[in-house]
Amino acid sequence: MRLIMESVNKTYRDKRGQETHVLQDIDLSVEKDEFLAIVGPSGCGKSTLLGMVAGLVPLTSGSISFALEDGQSPHAPRIGVVFQEHALFPWRTVQRNVEYGLEVQRIGKRERTERARTLIDMVGLSGFEQRYPHQLSGGMRQRVGIARALAIEPDLLLMDEPLSALDAQVRQLLQEELLRIWEQHRQKTLYVTHNIAEAVAMADRIVVLSRRPGRIRAVLTVEIPRAERSLPDRQTQVAEYQRQIWDLIRSDAEQALYEDVRG
Amino acid sequence: MRTSGDRNMDTSNRDASPANRVIVRYRLRFLDRRAPAWVGVIGVASILAIWQMASSFGFVSEADLPGPASIFQAAVSMVQNGSLLLNVEASLIRIVAGYFIGAISGILIGLWFGFSRITERVGMPIANALYPIPKLAIIPLLILWIGAGEMPKILVVAAEVFFPVLFNTYSGVRNTDPLLIRAAASFGAQPLTLIRQVILPASLPTIFAGLRIGAGLSLLVLVAAEMIGAQHGIGAMILTYSSLMQTPNLMVGVILLSILGLAITRGLGQIERWLLPWKE
Numbered sequence: 001m002r003l004i005m006e007s008v009n010k011t012y013r014d015k016r017g018q019e020t021h022v023l024q025d026i027d028l029s030v031e032k033d034e035f036l037a038i039v040g041p042s043g044c045g046k047s048t049l050l051g052m053v054a055g056l057v058p059l060t061s062g063s064i065s066f067a068l069e070d071g072q073s074p075h076a077p078r079i080g081v082v083f084q085e086h087a088l089f090p091w092r093t094v095q096r097n098v099e100y101g102l103e104v105q106r107i108g109k110r111e112r113t114e115r116a117r118t119l120i121d122m123v124g125l126s127g128f129e130q131r132y133p134h135q136l137s138g139g140m141r142q143r144v145g146i147a148r149a150l151a152i153e154p155d156l157l158l159m160d161e162p163l164s165a166l167d168a169q170v171r172q173l174l175q176e177e178l179l180r181i182w183e184q185h186r187q188k189t190l191y192v193t194h195n196i197a198e199a200v201a202m203a204d205r206i207v208v209l210s211r212r213p214g215r216i217r218a219v220l221t222v223e224i225p226r227a228e229r230s231l232p233d234r235q236t237q238v239a240e241y242q243r244q245i246w247d248l249i250r251s252d253a254e255q256a257l258y259e260d261v262r263g
Numbered sequence: 264m265r266t267s268g269d270r271n272m273d274t275s276n277r278d279a280s281p282a283n284r285v286i287v288r289y290r291l292r293f294l295d296r297r298a299p300a301w302v303g304v305i306g307v308a309s310i311l312a313i314w315q316m317a318s319s320f321g322f323v324s325e326a327d328l329p330g331p332a333s334i335f336q337a338a339v340s341m342v343q344n345g346s347l348l349l350n351v352e353a354s355l356i357r358i359v360a361g362y363f364i365g366a367i368s369g370i371l372i373g374l375w376f377g378f379s380r381i382t383e384r385v386g387m388p389i390a391n392a393l394y395p396i397p398k399l400a401i402i403p404l405l406i407l408w409i410g411a412g413e414m415p416k417i418l419v420v421a422a423e424v425f426f427p428v429l430f431n432t433y434s435g436v437r438n439t440d441p442l443l444i445r446a447a448a449s450f451g452a453q454p455l456t457l458i459r460q461v462i463l464p465a466s467l468p469t470i471f472a473g474l475r476i477g478a479g480l481s482l483l484v485l486v487a488a489e490m491i492g493a494q495h496g497i498g499a500m501i502l503t504y505s506s507l508m509q510t511p512n513l514m515v516g517v518i519l520l521s522i523l524g525l526a527i528t529r530g531l532g533q534i535e536r537w538l539l540p541w542k543e
Binding site (some may be wrong): 057059 | 283284285286287288289291292294397
């Protein structure tokens, strides 16, 4: 199932009746097996867009839909979301957190346990099944979040700055891990980040958003094979992508520095 | 075809979507609690109207639950003959005096507990032991010590306010962000300056939370104390009208308490906004 966004608009109105046009005329699709990153300065509406795709934020106008493949019977698309602040349920153990989405889908206990085990193993947390989130480090919590999202075998994986709350070293490690996991699943992914390097390291295509209103400023296809992006002789090329994106974002990011102080 | 609806509308254009599409729908509509502002006014007004009709048509007897109109009449006559003012004044003096005594001593002793380990070690068990005693129970003791009159009522209000303020002040001091203390110390702030410039302001929000809890409790204990033994005061007034079966006048007293409570809460909120403009 392709994900299709058509003329998506989002306007917020604050208490004083002031309207903010957060997203304007977003037309975008995520193809099968594609890792699409959305990059933009703070306040560009990238998380809002992801929220709308997940059905957690209402659209002001436009539509977001999944296109069925030939012969595919329509079913509610399963969407796995990895949140920035992990959003694990503190009262559930690792095991039960990972099982959560399966529980909602009313999948039997035995299958649930089994699938959760596999995922927990894949994110390298075997042995921690019975721990509670507060007993884990930030990086481990985020792994649980990733396992929870993948457990439902989503039609679309959404990640909202999944690495931003982590320290630089853990972030680097988890990024590599995320890529390894992604290569195994090759699930169509929408990845929101403000970190340009992260986007260039991971994505097939990168959508650069402007801010206020958030509009698609550019769509770049990263032509370097993913596996080679960390190789030394590819670094000039990687840096070139990064520079290109930064040039697109810079002035907006500078504005955001001042405008974010509101009320 | 696009519905250009108002904000927050889920305008996933249903009709235009081809058959081979599954549209993403907004899942949290059930949590969007939207209601225009006038709903509140209309709602309250209609409840009052229903209440009035229930008593005008005699569904509820005036002696049990008088309608808004007769309560209002009772209030007007009580204002005119001066009895209302007399009683409100008596209550206000007690609650204000008691509140101040309780709040100030609670803050001072709370600070002392917070800073001195010895005081905390000795004082905390005593405070913990005294706190659960219903303060009304000490009125007879107070009368024995200082005789009947205004003082026992004032002191019982003070005792009720004292504890929440004490505990909150103490925990405010104890829970001051150590990072802020380190920041001040790094610039060479001396202990007293540090207390005044960092620990006190940092504790103020918690202290205010204690003051707000104390305000609610003070009203409760005031009315009870006035019902136990007082000539004037809102509590005494309610009791008198109850034995006289003058329900509308009694209701005036009850409504006065609501107004008094609201006024205290609002007033404290205002003071808090003045003193803590940096909060939120």
